[in-house]
Amino acid sequence: MIGEYSNPWKAKLYIGAVIGAGLFCFAYALSGWTCHDPRQYLCCLAAAVLASAFKVHLPGVTGAISVSFVFILLSMLEFSYGETVVLACVAMAVQTGWQVSKRTKPVHFLFNCSGMALCVRRVCYMLFERPSRQ
Numbered sequence: 001m002i003g004e005y006s007n008p009w010k011a012k013l014y015i016g017a018v019i020g021a022g023l024f025c026f027a028y029a030l031s032g033w034t035c036h037d038p039r040q041y042l043c044c045l046a047a048a049v050l051a052s053a054f055k056v057h058l059p060g061v062t063g064a065i066s067v068s069f070v071f072i073l074l075s076m077l078e079f080s081y082g083e084t085v086v087l088a089c090v091a092m093a094v095q096t097g098w099q100v101s102k103r104t105k106p107v108h109f110l111f112n113c114s115g116m117a118l119c120v121r122r123v124c125y126m127l128f129e130r131p132s133r134q
Helices: 008-031 038-053 069-078 081-097 106-129
Strands: 055-057 064-066
Touching: 008 081, 008 106, 038 069, 038 081, 064 081, 069 081, 069 106, 081 106
Parallel strands: none
Antiparallel strands: 055 064
16 A cells, blocks of 8 residues: 555554653653642643633644643743643643544544653753753
8 A cells, every 4th residue: 555554553653652652751750740839830720721622723734723832831931840741731631632523532642642741841851951052
């Protein structure tokens, strides 16, 4: 079979790798969980969840984007890595499963949340942990 589905094992390998790495990042984030201001965190989490429910459909694009990315970026500056990963994954879970035209498959749900955990890990590394080059 020629085309994008000619090697489904490669796609399955990629999906499995993303889910595995994302679950590792999520577990790592939970292992170092700290919450210094629970009230502020819960307010930001609630705002991110509400923002995730509002999807922006762009012309010519099959998917939708959410305005929750603003709250995810803010949480990277205000909260710990663990808090940020949980906030981002909960926001992604709401965006993936809330008011969708067809039921979300579990692998799709896991892939999206794992991808979000990986993105948060990478951005946090780039912002706070990467050695500076001078």
